[in-house]
Amino acid sequence: MSEQNDKLLNRPNLYVEVSNGSQTNKNKENYELEEIRKLVPGNEPVTPMQEINKAYEVCKFGWFHVKLLFVTFFGAIASILVTNTTSYILPIAECDLNMNLEQKGLLTAMPYFGMFVSTIIAGFLIDTFGRIYFLRIGFGGIFLCTLFSASSQTYEMLAAAKLCEGILFATSLAAISTLTSEFCHSTVRDRVMVCQSSYAALTQILSPAMAWGILIQDWRASFFDGRFVLNIWNFYLLAMSLWSLSAFLLYLLLPESPKFLVTQKRYVEARDILIQVYTQNTGKPADTFPFPHIFEKEIKELDSKNVDKGDTNVKLRDKIMAGLKNMKPLFARPLFGYVAFIAFVQFITLGIHNVIRLWFPQLSTIVEHYNFNGNENLCDLLDTYTGTLKAKTAANATSEVCIPHVSGAETYINSIIIGLISLLPYFVSGVVVNKVGKKVLLFVGGLIATASLLGLRWSNSKTMMVAFFSVNIAVTQTMKSLVQVVLIDVVPTAIRALALSLVMLTARMGTLVSNVTFPILLAMGCSIPFYAMASLMAFVVFLTIFLPKKKE
Incomplete structure (x- = not known):
């Protein structure tokens, strides 16, 4: 697995633009997903945490x-x-x-x-x-x-x-x-x-x-x-x-930990912080981040549910209940x-x-x-x-x-x-x-x-x-x-x-x-x-x- 990861990291181009517009974006998303899926055994679905780990690989240490x-x-x-x-x-x-x-x-x-x-x-x-x-x-x-x-x-x-x-x-x-x-x-x-x-x-x-x-x-x-x-x-x-x-x-x-933000379904914030880590570590501009469509599926799912974010009391109550629920596996x-x-x-x-x-x-x-x-x-x-x-x-x-x-x-x-x-x-x-x-x-x-x-x-x-x-x-x-x-x-x-x-x-x-x-x-x-x-x-x-x- 580590040899495979090294090959991915040393690859000169992480994706190739084959056309303009929505087709290009779709190709990018598909390529990103394929690259992350290579880390997942069998046909298991890709989790946000695995997406973060893949992003950290390209961010490296910096x-x-x-x-x-x-x-x-x-x-x-x-x-x-x-x-x-x-x-x-x-x-x-x-x-x-x-x-x-x-x-x-x-x-x-x-x-x-x-x-x-x-x-x-x-x-x-x-x-x-x-x-x-x-x-x-x-x-x-x-x-x-x-x-x-x-x-x-x-x-x-x-x-x-x-x-x-x-x-x-x-x-x-x-x-x-x-x-x-x-x-x-x-x-x-x-x-x-x-x-x-x-x-x-x-x-x-x-x-x-x-x-x-x-x-x-x-x-x-x-x-x-x-x-x-x-x-x-x-x-x-x-x-x-x-x-x-x-x-x-x-x-x-x-900033806050992207992994924590993902557990709270705050995917946009997590993506922005990953891009921030990438730019600071590599010195490259944000638009060169290899996975710009990371968490895209999860973000679309949240948008489709049309969650009301205005009720602060409900939000606080939901956080506490979610925290108590997360304690069960421990x-x-x-x-x-x-x-x-x-x-x-x-x-x-x-x-x-x-x-x-x-x-x-x-x-x-x-x-x-x-x-x-x-x-x-x-x-x-x-x-x-x-x-x-x-x-x-x-x-x-x-x-x-x-x-x-x-x-x-x-x-x-x-x-x-x-x-x-x-x-x-x-x-x-x-x-x-x-x-x-x-x-x-x-x-x-x-x-x-x-x-x-x-x-x-x-x-x-x-x-x-x-x-x-x-x-x-x-x-x-x-x-x-x-x-x-x-x-x-x-x-x-x-x-x-x-x-x-x-x-x-x-x-x-x-x-x-x-x-x-x-x-x-x-x-x-x-x-x-x-x-x-x-x-x-x-x-x-x-x-x-x-x-x-x-x-x-």
Whole structure:
């Protein structure tokens, strides 16, 4: 099939005008239909989705996709910063917000509480009303909520702001991946999605770099006789809000997904956007688009029905009913089993990834203040720290002046190193994913992640600790992205955003549980959380054998 497609794409003339007027148009339509039918097995009718895929083949990969990835870069970073920023303010805001270890874990998990609340609703609305609208609403809302968190004066105020950020985060993240995947032909989709996923690693570089540049400053502003104070971490959050503002403005420049428009029977809009992609990618004028009569049959059918488009209330009601109807296949066999299985794998993978990623700045700061001496390993230092906290609590030492364990340059530099190392698996997987397959990469990645968790528990130097942190974060991050691509492969377009939302809801439950549980287990004994995570990751290795294959 791929050889046949190549021949079609390399063909110099896609159709020949044999006469003028209506006969020429008819010949063009017939030729276009014949070219698309060559992709369809047997005598099955050509679907609009197959027509779009054929159009994407001639559009190829070009400037439009570069622009799409550029906009997605800002969107991905703004999304990840919703959870990432908390990690860097925990040490420095410890005294300002009067936080203990359990409160730190709860604050870290707060965005995931918000995601848990809104994920399913967001997925349904995205599939019903469109991807691009909720990207704009999501990032505009995140910007406003980040301004609120940047002005926080109490722990409760910051926690509430982070909760709201998480609610809006759910409306944007599922739509990011869905929109990008639906603008790509299957031959390049895996590599484009892996490229987009690498933005998480870039954020791991940019986030500590920005935190290092801001949080080491001694900025403090007091207003209204000290009743409203902006500390340095408030300024840091204020600066981070610019990413979501930029994402909101840039997504105003992108069109809706043609595949979504087709599911809504908005064929003319879908055709116009396909022509737009074609002209931007090839640099050719719109009248050279090889399939100008794409969706012609469907458009004529709609015109013949003479549908009244003036009743907005009916239109809204019809959209909601159609969205509910589209949900039915998701809960039928075998699709529901596939989605549930993938969700369980993502539950463990994302839970472990986010605990290691989000707690690294705090753990690294502890290591900076309790240095390795002799034969001490990481767990010895963490047990010393938690023992000190227990002693302070038992003594009820409220009269002592709170002195935060501020992160030094080592923590930020090590975080940047982790981000740089996290980029490597994306380059490797982007090259070999089409050759060895996603399941093989997931199996090998799971083995490496398990070994790194065990090594982390016994690391006895800062270099070894950073190395194991880097390997684990890089590998689990890549695994998370590959599992997401597996889901996109097996779920049809009409319910893709909803399926992604269901999986991400389950995965965020994993992050929520792990972030709340980690400090509790850490207080019980450092070895417990690390051995538990290693066992769970080993189980994921076993589960990857049974992941569903790509739907042909």
